[in-house]
Amino acid sequence: xxxxxxxxxxxxxxxxxxxxxxxxxxxxxxxxxxxxxxxxxxxxxxxxxxxxxxxxxxxxxxxxxxxxxxxxxxxxxxxxxxxxxxxxxxxxxxxxxxxxxxxxxxxxxxxxxxxxxxxxxxxxxxxxxxxxxxxxxxxxxxxxxxxxxxxxxxxxxxxxxxxxxxxxxxxxxxxxxxxxxxxxxxxxxxxxxxxxxxxxxxxxxxxxxxxxxxxxxxxxxxxxxxxxxxxxxxxxxxxxxxxxxxxxxxxxxxxxxxxxxxxxxxxxxxxxxxxxxxxxxxxxxxxxxxxxxxxxxxxxxxxxxxxxxxxxxxxxxxxx
Numbered sequence: 001x002x003x004x005x006x007x008x009x010x011x012x013x014x015x016x017x018x019x020x021x022x023x024x025x026x027x028x029x030x031x032x033x034x035x036x037x038x039x040x041x042x043x044x045x046x047x048x049x050x051x052x053x054x055x056x057x058x059x060x061x062x063x064x065x066x067x068x069x070x071x072x073x074x075x076x077x078x079x080x081x082x083x084x085x086x087x088x089x090x091x092x093x094x095x096x097x098x099x100x101x102x103x104x105x106x107x108x109x110x111x112x113x114x115x116x117x118x119x120x121x122x123x124x125x126x127x128x129x130x131x132x133x134x135x136x137x138x139x140x141x142x143x144x145x146x147x148x149x150x151x152x153x154x155x156x157x158x159x160x161x162x163x164x165x166x167x168x169x170x171x172x173x174x175x176x177x178x179x180x181x182x183x184x185x186x187x188x189x190x191x192x193x194x195x196x197x198x199x200x201x202x203x204x205x206x207x208x209x210x211x212x213x214x215x216x217x218x219x220x221x222x223x224x225x226x227x228x229x230x231x232x233x234x235x236x237x238x239x240x241x242x243x244x245x246x247x248x249x250x251x252x253x254x255x256x257x258x259x260x261x262x263x264x265x266x267x268x269x270x271x272x273x274x275x276x277x278x279x280x281x282x283x284x285x286x287x288x289x290x291x292x293x294x295x296x297x298x299x300x301x302x303x304x305x306x307x308x309x310x311x312x313x314x315x316x317x318x319x320x
Contacts, residue, residue, distance in 0.1 A: 077315075079264030080123060080137065081273050081308040084111035087123070087140040090279065090308075092266045095293055101140030105133060114210060114261070116157040117309035118170040124185070125307070126153040126174075132188040146188025153190065154181050158211045158263075160219060160242035161312040165193070170312050173242070175207030175221060180245025194245035196223070196238070203227045205247065209235055212263035213242070213312050214270050217284035220251065222260045222272075235260045237287035252287030254280070262308030267318045273305035 077092040080100075087100040103112060103125075110129040117123050123135040130148030135141070154174030165171035165182060172183040173193070180194045197204045209222035219242040222235040234254035240247045254260060254272070257280055262273035272280040277295035282288070295304055 077266040078121070079266055079271055079308060079310045080115060080117055081262050081264070081305055082112055082115050082125070083304065084113070084306045087115075087135060087137070090264070090271065090273070092269075092271060095279075097295070100138070103133075103135065103140055103142045105142040105144055106131070112307065113155050114157050114174075114307035115309045116159050116172055117311055118159045118172075119161070119312045121311055123309065124157070124172060124183075126155065126157055132183065145185075148188070148190075153183070154179075154207075156207055156210045156221070156261075157183065158213060158309060159312050161213055164242040173211075173245075175211065175245070177206045178204070180240075196221075196240065196245055196247050198246065203230070205236060205238060205250070209260045210263040210272075210308065212265050212270060212310070214265045214284050215268070215314060215316055217270075218242075218248070220263070220270065220284065222254075222263070234258050234289070237282065239284075251284070254282065254287055254289040257289050257291075262305045264308045264310035266310060266314045268316045269318065271308070273308050275304060275306060277304035279305075 076094075079090045079092060081088045081090050081097075085106075086102045089098045089100060090096075091098065106112070106127065107129075110127050110131065112125045112127050112133070115123055115125045115135065117137075121137055123137045125133040125135055125142070127133065130150055130152050132145045132148065132153055133142045134145055154176040157172060157174035159170040160173055162169050162171075165173070172185060174181050174183065175196065178196050179192055180196060182191050182193050183189070184191075196207065204226050205223040206226055207221050208224045211219065211221035213219050218239050220237055220239050223238050225231065225236060231253055234257045236253050237251040238247050239249045239251055257272070257274065257278065259275040260272040260280070260282075261275055264271045264273075270282040270284055271292070272282050272289070274280065278291060279293045279295070281290050281292050
């Protein structure tokens with residue numbers, strides 16, 4: 001019997017207090033991955049000539065929502081991941097996590113179940129209690145765009161690139177089991193676009209974890225089968241048409257890895273983030289899955305990662 005996408009909400013919602021152990025460990029992991037800020041140098045005594053030079057107006061920095069990159073001198077990447085109550089950034093080249101901050105707009109009994117990121121690194125989220133949010137990618141602060149009327153919002157969301165559903169802008173979409181939905185960024189309204197499975201198909205699949213735009217490779221989601229004799233080898237990767245939601249190809253299974261509830265794309269690879277704390281790399285060609293890193297959240301950890309997202313214009317240069 002298949003596990004529906006809604007089951008991830010039910011399991012996750014058994015006890016919000018279960019966040020305490022994994023979050024403490026995850027915060028420690030992220031802290032180890034980030035440089036501490038040293039004390040500043042003593043004030044300088046400037047000559048008149050130096051002071052005049054400092055009065056020259058420098059050009060404004062580029063307008064970007066990306067967090068400052070590490071001082072490595074090499075390439076950097078940005079995949080946003082989240083724990084339900086806080087926003088993180090995974091840097092795929094150095095394989096490090098950075099804590100951004102806790103969500104500020106939610107009551108204690110609610111938590112974020114997935115996030116999505118557009119081409120300009122605007123971050124949106126949906127919650128267990130049917131809230132639709134916009135999230136500050138630099139701080140984790142959030143605002144509620146709309147409160148739904150009960151299980152209105154899908155539990156897995158992502159942006160499709162402009163030209164798919166909107167000629168000028170990225171569009172926010174999601175799946176609720178078989179239904180392919182679109183979310184209005186301004187009003188929060190939800191409309192049905194299509195269905196994942198063709199009518200009367202003998203081997204139906206249903207969305208289960210997350211979806212991601214993987215550049216030149218296309219649009220993918222994780223799914224579970226609902227037919228006799230279905231493979232039991234982890235999550236199933238499916239490539240689908242971003243214009244209609246209809247599945248195009250069963251790419252493969254993830255080799256025993258399950259609960260891939262966060263997906264991002266960078267450097268030609270799909271990265272997956274699981275609730276037990278695994279960071280995986282998934283091939284968009286055949287779904288071959290390898291472990292990149294595991295976040296040890298301790299024996300009492302219930303959930304670690306619970307959603308991810310990346311820009312729709314991520315580069316194709318592979319991480320080293």
